[in-house]
Amino acid sequence: MDVLAASSTDGAMSLPTVIKHAARQQLMETGAVGLSLDSVAHAGGLAVTEVEAVFPHRDDLLTALVIDAYNASGAAMEQADQSAVDAHASAGARLLAVMRALREWSFAHPAEFTLIYGSPVPGYHAPQDTVPPASRTPAVLAGIVRAALVAGELVAPRRTLPGPPLLLPSAVELFGGVPEAPYSDVIERGIVLWSSLIGLLVFQVFSRTHDSVKDEASFFDYAVAVAAESVGLVVPLNESTS
Structure with a gap:
């Protein structure tokens, strides 16, 4: 499922929420070892630069999760x-x-x-x-x-x-x-x-x-x-x- 399609009642999720949602999907599929900004961007339908603007490094995203x-x-x-x-x-x-x-x-x-x-x-x-x-x-x-x-x-x-x-x-x-x-x-x-x-x-x-x-x-x-x-x-x- 495209993460961007999963919206809140007011119509859209914030970018950090979209990224973390995609990251959790990646955790279920590959575990934390396989988590990368590239894979999360792909799963969320985002550009890698959009992910990096919120979480510059993989460890920043892991910490948030x-x-x-x-x-x-x-x-x-x-x-x-x-x-x-x-x-x-x-x-x-x-x-x-x-x-x-x-x-x-x-x-x-x-x-x-x-x-x-x-x-x-x-x-x-x-x-x-x-x-x-x-x-x-x-x-x-x-x-x-x-x-x-x-x-x-x-x-x-x-x-x-x-x-x-x-x-x-x-x-x-x-x-x-x-x-x-x-x-x-x-x-x-x-x-x-x-x-x-x-x-x-x-x-x-x-x-x-x-x-x-x-x-x-x-x-x-x-x-x-x-x-x-x-x-x-x-x-x-x-x-x-x-």
């Missing part, structure tokens, strides 16, 4: 969390709601998911501009864990960190400070939770579980509940978040 992907996935999680909060859901139910939202977004946008959570693009180094959008996902998770801590919903861990904190100041700042014992390593545990959940999504989006799991959606919910135990958070699988 990365930022959009992080913002879109983060927004999906934030909206799901707000709906769960409005429904007076427990922290565990909030976690399940946001991870279901991220899973739904990931399956609906596999190329964008691959761009931000798949293999690194050779030769591309994400600039600082991508950090705030990328922080939206861990910020949602941190907010849920912090709320559970304040509400007394966390189960005290049986294992504690055998040494000094392993955190960068930015991680402590994102969480709002280091909690007191016995939850003083909850931020480290939160990072374990975060990486576990993203790894779970990678397995499902890239079809690593389809030959061993007969109900992947239910398995995903169960796996979220199991992963949540690493921070002492109970995910009630029978609790509604709507």
Whole structure:
């Protein structure tokens, strides 16, 4: 489909939107490695000079796509969390709601998911501009864990960190400070939770579980509940978040 034919309700998309739309089509067809300004221009029915006027280099376009992907996935999680909060859901139910939202977004946008959570693009180094959008996902998770801590919903861990904190100041700042014992390593545990959940999504989006799991959606919910135990958070699988 000619990208220029895909117009908004007022009749036309802006040039940057047209270019990024074409680029996303290229991501689905060739992946980020095959993305070039020439291929995007061809897919969008544009001259290369038009693309270069907005995104002078391929990496500029990749950065815009990365930022959009992080913002879109983060927004999906934030909206799901707000709906769960409005429904007076427990922290565990909030976690399940946001991870279901991220899973739904990931399956609906596999190329964008691959761009931000798949293999690194050779030769591309994400600039600082991508950090705030990328922080939206861990910020949602941190907010849920912090709320559970304040509400007394966390189960005290049986294992504690055998040494000094392993955190960068930015991680402590994102969480709002280091909690007191016995939850003083909850931020480290939160990072374990975060990486576990993203790894779970990678397995499902890239079809690593389809030959061993007969109900992947239910398995995903169960796996979220199991992963949540690493921070002492109970995910009630029978609790509604709507």
